[in-house]
Amino acid sequence: MLTLLATTAFAAPTHAEMEAAAWADVGTAKHSEVGTVTIRKVTLQGIECFEGSAVTDVAPSKLLAVVADVEGAVRWSTAGVTEAKLLSNSGGVLEYYQYLDVPGWTFAADRFWFLKSTTEDTGDHAALRWSPLTNGGGHTEAYQKVKTEHPDAIEPTANVGSWIFDKKDDGTHVKYQVCTLPGGSIPTSIQNAATKKTLPDTVGDVVREARRR
Structure with a gap:
C-alpha cells in the first residue's frame, strides 16, 4: 500500500491527473501470482x-479488503x-501510519509515511486512493x-497513489499507480528504478493475500 526529518511541501499530482494521464508502456514482467x-x-x-497493471480472477471487493488492511x-x-x-477509519476514509525498513546494504535510511486513503466499492469496481x-x-x-x-527515518516529500480494481469480461483488471519522491539522500533516479523493479511484487503481494483469504 508504499515513502527530511521534516516534511517538505511539494506540488504532487492529483488523483484526477494521474488517472487521466497518457501513460507510456515501458515493459512487462512475469509474476508467479498474476502472470504478466x-x-x-x-x-x-x-x-x-509509475503504474503496474495485471488481470486476475479475484473479485474487486476482495482485493480492496487487502489494500485497506x-x-x-x-x-x-x-x-x-x-x-x-490505523489511526482512524470513518465512512470509507482511512488515516494511518506505516514504517518501511530499508535493507542496510542499500545505505539508505528507512522511510515512514502518514497517509489518508479514501475507498469505494460498487461490486464490479473498487478503489483506494491515498495522499x-x-x-x-x-x-x-x-x-x-x-x-x-x-x-534517522525519512518521510517522502511526495507520496500519492491508488489501487483501482475493475471487473471485466476477462477478469479483474488491477491497476497500481504511484507518484513519489523519496526525500533524503537517495537520488531520484535510483528510487525510480527501484519503484519500477518492485511493481510486479507489489501487485502480486495483494493478489496472493486476497486468494489466501
Whole structure:
C-alpha cells in the first residue's frame, strides 16, 4: 500500500491527473501470482510516476479488503513494512501510519509515511486512493512519537497513489499507480528504478493475500 526529518511541501499530482494521464508502456514482467504485469510511466508535476497493471480472477471487493488492511501489510507485504497503525477509519476514509525498513546494504535510511486513503466499492469496481497527511495531519502525538523513536527515518516529500480494481469480461483488471519522491539522500533516479523493479511484487503481494483469504 508504499515513502527530511521534516516534511517538505511539494506540488504532487492529483488523483484526477494521474488517472487521466497518457501513460507510456515501458515493459512487462512475469509474476508467479498474476502472470504478466504491464509497467507504464508518466511525468506529472515534475515527478516520474509509475503504474503496474495485471488481470486476475479475484473479485474487486476482495482485493480492496487487502489494500485497506493497512496494519496487515506488516504480514502480507514483501516490501519491508515493519510497523503499521490505523489511526482512524470513518465512512470509507482511512488515516494511518506505516514504517518501511530499508535493507542496510542499500545505505539508505528507512522511510515512514502518514497517509489518508479514501475507498469505494460498487461490486464490479473498487478503489483506494491515498495522499499524505502533512506532519501527521491531526495525529500530532503519533507523528512525534515516530519521529522520536526513528530519528534517522525519512518521510517522502511526495507520496500519492491508488489501487483501482475493475471487473471485466476477462477478469479483474488491477491497476497500481504511484507518484513519489523519496526525500533524503537517495537520488531520484535510483528510487525510480527501484519503484519500477518492485511493481510486479507489489501487485502480486495483494493478489496472493486476497486468494489466501
